[in-house]
Amino acid sequence: MKQPVLFLFIFVQFISCNSWQEKSSDNDVAWEQLHPGVWKNIIGTPSSLSLLRASGRIPRTATLDTMEASGFPLDADEIITYESGHKTYIRLPLDREEQIYGLGLQFKSIHRRGQILRLHVDHYGREDNGRTHAPVPFFVSSKGYGVLIDAARYIDMYIGTGVRKDSKNPPPLQDRNTDPGWSARPYSDNIEIMVPEEGVRIYVFEGPDMLKAIQRFNLFCGGGIIPPKWGLGFWQRTPTLFNQQDVSDEIRSFNERGFPLDVIGLEPGWHSRAYPCTFEWDPDRFPNPAGFTDTLLNEGIHLNLWMNPYLSPEGSLYNKMEPWSGTHTVWNGIVPDYTLEEPRNIMQRHLQKHQIDIGISGFKIDELDGYDVWLWPDAAQFPSGYDGEQLRQVYGLLTMDLIRDLYREKNQRTYGLVRAANAGATSMPFVIYNDYYSHPDFITALINSSFSGILWTPEVRSSGSAEEWLRRFQTVCFSPLAMINAWADGTKPWSFPEVEKEVRYFALLRMQLLPYLYSTFADYYFKGIPPFRAMVLETGFADTTDYEHTDSGSNPYKEAVLKEIKDQYMVGNDLLIAPLFEFQKERSVVLPQGNWFDFYTGEYAGNGELIFVQPGLDKIPVFVKDGGIIPMIEPRTRMPGPGEIADLNIRYYGNAPGSFWLYDDDGSSYDYESGIYSFTRLTVDQSKGMPEPSIEKAKEGPYHYQNESWIFMTPQNTR
Ligand code: GAL
Numbered sequence: 001m002k003q004p005v006l007f008l009f010i011f012v013q014f015i016s017c018n019s020w021q022e023k024s025s026d027n028d029v030a031w032e033q034l035h036p037g038v039w040k041n042i043i044g045t046p047s048s049l050s051l052l053r054a055s056g057r058i059p060r061t062a063t064l065d066t067m068e069a070s071g072f073p074l075d076a077d078e079i080i081t082y083e084s085g086h087k088t089y090i091r092l093p094l095d096r097e098e099q100i101y102g103l104g105l106q107f108k109s110i111h112r113r114g115q116i117l118r119l120h121v122d123h124y125g126r127e128d129n130g131r132t133h134a135p136v137p138f139f140v141s142s143k144g145y146g147v148l149i150d151a152a153r154y155i156d157m158y159i160g161t162g163v164r165k166d167s168k169n170p171p172p173l174q175d176r177n178t179d180p181g182w183s184a185r186p187y188s189d190n191i192e193i194m195v196p197e198e199g200v201r202i203y204v205f206e207g208p209d210m211l212k213a214i215q216r217f218n219l220f221c222g223g224g225i226i227p228p229k230w231g232l233g234f235w236q237r238t239p240t241l242f243n244q245q246d247v248s249d250e251i252r253s254f255n256e257r258g259f260p261l262d263v264i265g266l267e268p269g270w271h272s273r274a275y276p277c278t279f280e281w282d283p284d285r286f287p288n289p290a291g292f293t294d295t296l297l298n299e300g301i302h303l304n305l306w307m308n309p310y311l312s313p314e315g316s317l318y319n320k321m322e323p324w325s326g327t328h329t330v331w332n333g334i335v336p337d338y339t340l341e342e343p344r345n346i347m348q349r350h351l352q353k354h355q356i357d358i359g360i361s362g363f364k365i366d367e368l369d370g371y372d373v374w375l376w377p378d379a380a381q382f383p384s385g386y387d388g389e390q391l392r393q394v395y396g397l398l399t400m401d402l403i404r405d406l407y408r409e410k411n412q413r414t415y416g417l418v419r420a421a422n423a424g425a426t427s428m429p430f431v432i433y434n435d436y437y438s439h440p441d442f443i444t445a446l447i448n449s450s451f452s453g454i455l456w457t458p459e460v461r462s463s464g465s466a467e468e469w470l471r472r473f474q475t476v477c478f479s480p481l482a483m484i485n486a487w488a489d490g491t492k493p494w495s496f497p498e499v500e501k502e503v504r505y506f507a508l509l510r511m512q513l514l515p516y517l518y519s520t521f522a523d524y525y526f527k528g529i530p531p532f533r534a535m536v537l538e539t540g541f542a543d544t545t546d547y548e549h550t551d552s553g554s555n556p557y558k559e560a561v562l563k564e565i566k567d568q569y570m571v572g573n574d575l576l577i578a579p580l581f582e583f584q585k586e587r588s589v590v591l592p593q594g595n596w597f598d599f600y601t602g603e604y605a606g607n608g609e610l611i612f613v614q615p616g617l618d619k620i621p622v623f624v625k626d627g628g629i630i631p632m633i634e635p636r637t638r639m640p641g642p643g644e645i646a647d648l649n650i651r652y653y654g655n656a657p658g659s660f661w662l663y664d665d666d667g668s669s670y671d672y673e674s675g676i677y678s679f680t681r682l683t684v685d686q687s688k689g690m691p692e693p694s695i696e697k698a699k700e701g702p703y704h705y706q707n708e709s710w711i712f713m714t715p716q717n718t719r
Contacts, residue, residue: 031072031076031204033072034220035061035065035067035216035220036065036067036068037068037069037070037073037205037206037212037216038064038203038204038205038206038216038220039072039203039204039205040201040202040203041201041202041204042199042200042201043081043083043090043200043201044198044199044200045198045199046088046151046198046199046201047152047197047199047386047390049152049339049384049386049390049394050150050151050152050201051137051393051397051422051423051424052150052201052221052423052424054152054394054398054401054422054424055222055397055401055422055423055425055428056397056401056404056405056424057220057222057424057426057427058222058427059219059220059221059222060220060223060528063219063526063528064220067212067216067219069206070206070208071206072206073143073144073145073204073206073207074092074145074204075093078092078093079091079092079093081202083198083199086197086198087194087195087196087197087198088194088195088197088199088200089192089193089194089195090192090193090195090200090202091190091191091192091193092147092190092191092193093168093189094113094160094188094189094191095143096187096189097142098113098141098143099111099113099141099142100113100139100140100141100142100159100160100191101139101140101141101210101448101451101536102136102138102139102140102146102448102451102452103119103135103136103137103138103139103157103159103451103452104119104130104132104134104135104136104137104422104448104452104454105133105134105135105136105445105448105449105452105454106128106132106444106448107126107128107132107436107438107441107442107445107448108127108128108441108444109128109444109564109566110444110447110448110534110536110566112139112157112159113160114160114161115128115157115159115161116129116156116157116158116159116161117129117135117156117157117159118130118154118155118156118157119135119136119137119154119155119156119157120392120393121133121134121135121369121370121392121393121395121396121420121422122135122369122371122372123369123370123371123419123434123435123436124434124436130157131370133396133419133420133432133434134396134420134421134422134425134452134454135155136421136423136452136453136454137149137150137151137155137157137422137423138217138451138452138453139159139191139451140210140214140217140451141213142210142536144206144207144208144210144212145204145205145206145207145213146204146205146207146210146213146214146216146217147202147203147205148202148203148217148423149195149200149201149202150200150201150202150203150423151197151200151201152386152389152390152393152394152422153195153196153197153389153393154196154393155193155195155196156193156194156195157192157193158188158193159191160188160189160191161185161188161192162188162190162192163186163187163188164190167189168189169187169189170187171183171186171187171188196389203217203220205217205220210536210537211529211533211537214450214451214453214528214530214537215527215528215529216528217426217453217528218426218453218524218528218529218530219527219528221424221425221426221427221453222424222426222427223426223427223524223525223526224426224427224453224521224524224525224529224530225415225426225429225521225524225525226413226518226521226522226524226525226665226672227415227429227480227521228361228413228414228667228668229514229518229640229667229668230262230263230300230302230361230415230639230641230667230668231262231362231413231415231429231481232482232510232514232517232518232521232639233261233263233482233510233511234259234260234261234262234263234482234483234510235262235264235304235481235482235483236250236254236261236263236264236265236483236484236486236492236493237264237266237304237306237364237483237484237485237487238250238264238265238266238267238486238487239486239487239488239489239490240268240269240488241268241285242266242267242269242285243269243285243286244285244287244288247264247266247296250264251264251296251299251301253492254493254637255637257493257500257504258504258637259493259507260507260508260510260511260636260637261301261637261638262301262302262638262639263301263302263303263361263362263483264296264302264303264304265303265304265306265364265417265483265485266303266304266306267306267487268306268487269282269285270282270285270286270289270305270306271307272314272315273314274308275308275310275333276308276312276313276329276330276331276332276333276334277307277308277309277310277311277312277333278311278312278314278316278317279307279311279315279350279351279355280315280316281354289354290358290359293358293359294358294359296359297359300638301638302361302362303360304361304362304363304364304416304417305355305360305362306364306366307363307364307365307366308330308333308365308366308367308368309335309365309367309368309399310329310330310331310333310335310367311325312332312333313332313333313334317346317347317350318334320346321334321346321347322334324336324337324340324343324346324383325337325343325382326376326380326381326382326388326391327376327381328376328377328388329376330367330375330376335376335380335382335391337382337383337384337386337391338395338398338399338401338402339382339384339391339394339398344398344402347402348402348406351403351406352406356406356407356410361415362407362414362415362416362429363403363414363416363417364417364418365396365399365400365403365416365417365418365419365420365430367419368395368396368399368419368420369396369419369420369434375392376388376391376392393422396418396419396420396421396425397421397422397424397428399418400418400421400425400428403416404427404429404430407429408670411669411671412668412669412670413429413668413669413670414429415429415430415431415481416429416430417430417431417432417457417481418431418432418433419433419434420432421454423452424453425453425454426453426454426528431455431456431457431481432454432455433456433459433481433485437461439458439468439471439472439475439581439582440566440567440581442456442458442475443458443567443569443579444566444567445458446458446475446479446569447535447565447566447569448534449530449532450530450532450533450534450537450569451530451534453530455480455481455531455532456479456480456532457476457479457480457481457482457483458472458475458476458479459476459481459483459484459485460472460473460483460484460485460491461484461485461486461488461489461491462488462489462491463491463496463582464582465496466496466498466499467499467582467583467617468581468582469495469496469503470496470499470502470503471580471581471582471584471617471620473493473503473506474506474579474580474620475577475620477506477507477510478510478571478579478620478622479532480531480532482507493507499617502617502618505618506620508636509635511635511637511639512632512633512634512635512636512649513630513632514632514633514639514646515631515633515705516572516574516575516631516632517571517572518663518664519572519631519660519662519663520571520572520573522661522677523572523661525672531571531572532569532570532571533569533570534565534569534570535568535569535570535576535590535592536565537570538570538576538592539592540592540593540594541561541590541592556609556610557590557608557610560588560610561590565590567579567587568589568590573628574624574625574628574629574630574653574660575599575622575623575624575628576589576591576596576622576623576625577622578613578620578621578622578623579621580615580620580621585614586612586613586614587612587613587621588610588611588612588613589606589610589611589612589613589621589623590610591605591606591607591609591610591611592608593607593608594607594608594625594656595607595626595654595656596623596624596625596626597624597625597626597628597653597654597714598622598623598624599623599624599630599653600622601713602712602713602714602715603714603715604654604714605623624651624653624654624713625653625654626653626654626655626656627652627653627654627655627656627657627658627659627684627686628652628653628654628658629650629652629653629658629659629660629682629683629684630650630651630652630653630660631648631649631650631660631662631682632648632649632651633646633647633648633649633705634646634647634649640667640704641667642666642667642668643666643704644704645705645706646704646705646706647705647706647707647709648705648706648707648708648709649709650682650695650708650709650710650711651710651711651713652684652691652693652710652711652714653713653714655686655691655714655716657683657684657685657686657687658682658683658684659681659682659683659684660681660682660683661680661681661682661698662679662680662682662705663677663678664677664678664701664702664703664704664705665677665678665701666702667702667704675701676702677699677701677702678699678700678701678702678703679697679698679699679701680696680703681695681696681697681698682695691712693710695708
C-alpha cells in the first residue's frame with residue numbers, strides 16, 4: 001500500500017470507529033423538559049420533516065403545564081444512542097416484568113414485547129409486522145412512561161429481542177443437548193431502534209401510569225377531538241356509482257323504516273372520473289350538487305365524499321398541480337407534494353369552492369397507505385426535496401391537515417375517514433378504517449388505537465349470516481364511528497330481516513348514548529383521555545407488573561390479566577364492552593376490581609374476577625362500573641341539530657357514590673375552543689344510605705337538555 005493511501009485508510013477507520021462509538025444520552029445531549037413530564041432530546045441532525053411537523057399539531061400547552069410531574073422517568077444513563085452509516089440507533093432498557101404497548105394500529109396483538117416491527121405506512125397485510133395504516137412510533141411501558149420517535153422514516157423496532165454481549169441481565173447459558181428448557185429466543189433486556197436518518201427527535205412522556213403518559217402524548221399532539229354531534233350518529237356509505245336519485249331513495253327507505261341516519265357517504269361516482277380523481281362533480285349523476293346538498297342538510301343529512309388524492313389528467317386541477325407533484329404517478333394520477341404551501345393552497349381553494357362551500361360536511365381519504373405495487377416507490381422524488389419514503393409516512397397526515405384547516409377557517413367542525421395516519425393525528429377529526437375484514441381483529445385494532453392517539457372504526461360492510469351481521473353491528477355502535485360501508489355490497493341495516501329489530505335497537509341505542517359519548521370525547525379534548533381504550537389503562541385492572549409471572553396458580557383473574565386482553569374494551573369511564581363474534585355463544589369477561597353491573601338490567605355482575613356470559617344474540621355484553629352515571633337521550637333518528645333540545649334520562653348503576661361531568665356545546669362549531677361550552681355535574685350521594693341525585697351547573701354555556709330524570713338501574717337490595 002502506498003503511503004497516502006495507507007494514511008487515508010487509517011483516517012477512514014478512525015472516523016468510522018468514532019462514529020460507531022456509543023453515547024449514553026446524558027453526557028451526549030441533555031434531555032430538555034418542554035412541559036412537566038414531557039422531555040425532548042435531539043440526536044444528530046434529523047430531517048426538517050418529521051411526523052409532528054407534518055401533522056400541524058398545536059400542543060395543548062396550557063393543560064400540559066398544569067399536569068404534575070416528578071422527574072425523568074428513565075435512567076438517562078441507560079439510554080444509549082449513536083449514529084452510523086446514515087442511521088441513528090437508540091437503545092432503551094427493559095425490566096424483566098415490563099410490557100410494552102402501542103406502536104400503532106396493529107390488528108392481532110397488544111403486547112409488543114418480543115416483536116420486531118418495521119413501522120411503515122401500508123395496507124395491513126394480516127401480520128403484525130409494523131406495516132399498517134397508522135404505524136405510530138409511540139409506545140407506552142407498563143412501568144408508566146411513553147416514548148415517541150418522531151421521524152418520518154421506516155423505523156425498525158426490536159422490542160426485547162436482541163441480546164447484547166454487554167447486557168446487564170444476560171440470559172442464562174443453556175445446552176440444547178441436555179436442557180429441555182432451552183429457548184431459541186433467549187431473554188433480552190432492551191428495546192433497540194434503528195431510524196434510517198442521520199439524527200432523530202425523541203420524546204419521553206412521564207406517567208406515573210400508562211394512561212397519564214398517553215394523556216401527555218395526546219395533549220402534546222394537540223389533544224383529542226370533539227366530533228360534531230351529527231358525526232356520532234349513524235353513517236351509511238352508498239354503493240359506487242349511486243346518483244342523486246339513488247341517494248334520495250336511500251334516505252327515504254331509512255325514514256320509512258325508522259332507522260337512524262345522519263351521514264350519507266358517497267363512494268366513487270360523484271367525481272366525473274375516479275382512480276385517479278378529478279374532484280369535479282359528475283354532471284350526469286349529480287347535476288345539481290349545491291341544491292342537492294342543501295336539500296339533504298335541511299333534512300338533517302350530512303354528506304361525506306370519498307376521494308383518493310391522485311389527480312386525473314382529465315380534471316382542471318391537473319395542470320395547476322403538475323409542477324408541484326412528485327416524479328411518479330398512481331393510476332396515472334399525479335401526487336401533489338403537500339409539504340409545500342402552494343399545492344396545499346391550490347387544493348384547499350378547490351375543495352372550498354366546489355365542495356365545502358356548497359355544504360359538504362367531510363371526506364373519506366382513501367388509498368394513501370399502500371400497497372407498494374400501486375403507490376410511488378421510495379425512490380420517488382418530490383419538489384420539496386423530501387423523498388418517497390418520507391412522503392409515504394406523512395401523506396395521510398398532510399391530507400388530513402389541509403382538510404381540517406379548511407373547516408377550521410369556516411369555524412365548522414368536520415368528521416371523516418382516512419386510511420393512513422401517523423403520530424400527531426390525535427387532533428385530526430378523522431377515523432381510520434380499512435378493507436381487512438376480520439371482526440375479532442377489528443376489535444383488537446380498536447383497543448390498540450387507544451395507545452397511539454388515533455381513532456378506528458370496525459365498519460360493517462357485508463356478512464355471511466344474520467348472526468355475523470348483528471354481531472358486527474353491535475360493536476360498530478360502540479366505536480368512534482357507527483357505519484355501514486355498502487360501497488361494494490349495497491347492504492342496508494335491514495339486509496338481514498331476521499335481525500332487523502335487533503339492529504334497529506342498537507342503532508337507536510347509539511343515538512341515545514349521545515350525551516355520554518359526547519362527554520367522553522370532551523375528556524379526549526380537555527384531558528387527552530382516549531375515548532375507546534384498552535383494559536390495561538383502566539383503574540382497578542391489575543397490570544402485568546402487579547403479579548409475579550409464576551404466581552398464576554388457581555386464580556383465573558390473575559391468569560387473565562397476565563394475558564393479552566384483546567377482545568374487550570372501555571368506552572369512556574364507565575362502560576365495559578365485551579363483544580361476541582359469529583358462532584360464539586358464550587365468552588369470558590375480565591371484570592376489573594370494583595363492583596360491575598349489567599348495562600341492560602342493572603344487576604350485579606362481578607368484581608375483580610373472570611365471569612362467563614351467554615348473552616343471546618340480541619345482546620352485546622356491556623357492564624357499568626359501580627356508581628356509573630350514563631346520561632342518555634330518547635331514541636331518535638337524527639342527532640340533535642343546532643339549538644335542538646332533548647330530554648335527558650340519567651341512568652345510575654350500583655351503590656357507590658357517582659359523579660359524571662356532562663359536557664355540551666353548540667355541537668358543530670369550534671367555539672368551544674374559546675370557552676363557549678357548559679359542564680354540568682351529575683352526582684349521586686350515598687352518604688345517607690340511599691342514593692341522592694343532584695344536578696349542578698359547573699360551567700354555564702350552551703346546554704341542550706331538559707326534563708332531566710334519573711333512573712336507578714340497580715335494585716337497591718343488591719350489593
Ligand atoms: C377502497 C376502500 C373502500 C371503498 C373502495 C371504493 O379502497 O377501502 O372502503 O371506498 O375503495 O373504491
